[in-house]
Amino acid sequence: xxxxxxxxxxxxxxxxxxxxxxxGYFAHGYGVKSQGMGGVGxxxxxxxxAAAINPAGLGLVGNRIDVGATWFRPQRETEITGNAGxxxxxxxxxxxxxxxxxxxxxxxxxxxxxxxxxxxxxYGNGGMNTDYEKxxxxxxxxxxxxxxxxxxxxxxxxxxxxxxxxxxxxxxLAYQRFEAKGLQNFDNTNYSKHxxxxxNNGHDSSYGAGVHIGWIGQVSDAVTLGATYQSKTYMSKFDxxxxxxxEGGDFDIPASYGxxxxxxxxPALTVAADVQRIEYSDIDSVGNSINNLLLKNNQLxxxxxxxxxxxxxxxxxxxxSYAFNESLTVRAGYNHSSQPIRKSETLFNILAPGVxxxxVTLGATYxxxxxxxxxxxxxxxxxxxxRGNGSIPPGAPxxxxxxxxxxxxxxxxSLGIAYGWQL
Numbered sequence: 001x002x003x004x005x006x007x008x009x010x011x012x013x014x015x016x017x018x019x020x021x022x023x024g025y026f027a028h029g030y031g032v033k034s035q036g037m038g039g040v041g042x043x044x045x046x047x048x049x050a051a052a053i054n055p056a057g058l059g060l061v062g063n064r065i066d067v068g069a070t071w072f073r074p075q076r077e078t079e080i081t082g083n084a085g086x087x088x089x090x091x092x093x094x095x096x097x098x099x100x101x102x103x104x105x106x107x108x109x110x111x112x113x114x115x116x117x118x119x120x121x122x123y124g125n126g127g128m129n130t131d132y133e134k135x136x137x138x139x140x141x142x143x144x145x146x147x148x149x150x151x152x153x154x155x156x157x158x159x160x161x162x163x164x165x166x167x168x169x170x171x172x173l174a175y176q177r178f179e180a181k182g183l184q185n186f187d188n189t190n191y192s193k194h195x196x197x198x199x200n201n202g203h204d205s206s207y208g209a210g211v212h213i214g215w216i217g218q219v220s221d222a223v224t225l226g227a228t229y230q231s232k233t234y235m236s237k238f239d240x241x242x243x244x245x246x247e248g249g250d251f252d253i254p255a256s257y258g259x260x261x262x263x264x265x266x267p268a269l270t271v272a273a274d275v276q277r278i279e280y281s282d283i284d285s286v287g288n289s290i291n292n293l294l295l296k297n298n299q300l301x302x303x304x305x306x307x308x309x310x311x312x313x314x315x316x317x318x319x320x321s322y323a324f325n326e327s328l329t330v331r332a333g334y335n336h337s338s339q340p341i342r343k344s345e346t347l348f349n350i351l352a353p354g355v356x357x358x359x360v361t362l363g364a365t366y367x368x369x370x371x372x373x374x375x376x377x378x379x380x381x382x383x384x385x386x387r388g389n390g391s392i393p394p395g396a397p398x399x400x401x402x403x404x405x406x407x408x409x410x411x412x413x414s415l416g417i418a419y420g421w422q423l
Contacts, residue, residue: 022381022412023315023337024278025148025352026256028359029053030123031105032068032418036363036377037319038333040272042260043216043226047375047420048107051121051156053274054214054228054260055168058109058119059158065108068375068418072101075411076130078350080138082404083392089137089402095145095353097131105418115160121170125150125253128352135182136350138392138401140199144182146351147203150253151175154212164218169211174233174253176206180244180351186300187243190398191293193301194243201240206251208235222264229257232282246284246305254279254286268324274317280310280340287311290348294393294400308352309345314338319361331363331377343389346406353408356381372421383411 022028029039031049041050045057047066076095083089109119131145151174158168183199185191192198210233216226233253242249258276265271281287288307298304319333337357341349363377388405396402 022356022359022379023276023335024280024310024313024340025128025354026125026278028315028335028361028379029317030121031066031107032070032375032377032416033331033363033365035070035379035414035416036331036333036361036375037272037321038317038335038359038361039315040260040262040274040317040319040333042214042228042258042274042276043224044260044262044270044272045216047418048109048119049105049121049123051107051119051154051168051170051212052123052152054216054226055154055156055170055212056158056166056214056216056226056228057168058121058156059117059160059166059168060216061109063109063111063423064420065423066418066420067104067106068416069102069104070377070414070416072103072414073099073412074129075099076353077409078136078353079407079409080392080404081407083138084394084402084404085137090404093132093134093136093350095130095132097133097143097145098129101129110423117158119156121152121154121156123152123154125152125174128354130351130353132182138185138347138406139350140182140184140186142182142184142200144351145180147177147179149177166216168214170213172210172212172230172233174208174210174235176235176251176253177203178206178238178241178251179203180241183244185397191300192243193299193305194248197239197241197243197249198300199244204238204240206235206238208233208252210234210253224262226260226262227258229255231255243301245301246288246307247303248301251285252283254283269320269322271320272318274315276315276317278313278315281312283307289345306348308348309342310340311338311342313340327367329365331361333361335359335361339386341386341408343386344391346386346388346391346408347401349408350406353386353410355384355386355408355410356412357384358382372419375418375420377414377416379414381410381412383409385409
């Protein structure tokens with residue numbers, strides 16, 4: 001295990017690239033099959049990525065390997081209006097200097113006994129990325145942006161405790177990589193507890209672990225239920241950015257939990273639905289308000305330092321799959337998440353404009369002559385805007401930033417492909 005910290009960054013390049021996710025900064029689904037059904041999977045495991053959604057799912061997919069990749073293209077933009085800085089500040093800022101990302105995935109599962117399976121799912125949890133083409137004067141003097149990736153490697157064990165009930169446990173081994181740039185206006189003693197540890201320090205790494213548990217129960221021949229809980233993943237601190245994130249660079253990954261149902265409506269048609277809750281507000285670097293800095297004199301990097309003021313998110317996912325024949329299955333889905341970003345908190349979220357809420361998805365699987373599978377998925381997240389309301393504090397620094405509003409806009413598309421086979 002002593003080589004694990006060296007290995008995780010390498011795996012991160014293989015298993016996750018910088019991206020912007022969809023239910024806040026979590027992905028709308030894990031595994032190409034799930035992604036084609038709106039992200040459902042708590043009660044409907046379909047491949048060896050199932051442990052990313054519900055660890056119990058690996059107890060129901062058999063011996064198999066799945067490998068895939070998703071092309072992801074977020075489009076994000078900020079508009080500044082009504083600022084005292086006039087034309088030097090007001091205007092539209094394009095955050096798409098980097099806009100195309102590839103996000104790989106991998107899963108392996110092995111049946112040990114009729115009751116026990118062991119497997120591993122490797123996946124990107126999502127992440128944040130903004131890459132502004134030019135400086136945002138409210139933030140700094142050089143092109144602004146952040147780059148966050150989160151990788152999970154989840155060794156998983158499942159037990160069939162009765163013929164119709166399966167439980168699973170995964171140990172989430174996590175790696176994060178982060179960079180911030182263009183935030184020079186905050187890199188001073190007025191705003192940060194640790195000047196010099198705020199911006200333009202290159203990439204920094206963080207490691208941690210958590211636990212993910214789940215249950216799937218076959219209620220009847222047609223109905224399956226599932227439930228899952230993922231603990232907070234406790235991460236080491238970003239030392240290079242201890243003057244930016246609260247608690248001296250702390251950026252834990254929030255806990256989440258959910259329930260799901262899958263119904264085999266006909267021999268060919270399966271419909272499923274999940275409800276997931278993500279506790280973003282419990283992570284100080286994500287949930288604390290910028291008012292902690294401006295009104296309460298808690299500097300960036302302090303124990304109560306400001307963050308993005310994200311609210312907890314509830315995601316509702318529905319999907320359907322239809323088997324036309326033994327070779328072709330098609331999928332469709334819809335995903336709606338609540339809005340994490342308050343209208344009054346758009347200033348700091350220029351860096352993290354994760355405002356999309358509504359997603360539609362399509363997918364398909366084709367069984368090849370050798371009984372392996374080729375799967376596809378498509379997702380479109382509709383354009384969403386959050387218009388600031390009292391979002392830029394009036395007055396001159398350090399008490400304010402000239403007033404006006406920061407308006408955020410985003411939409412995104414993704415296209416996934418995966419290859420899987422039974423062992």
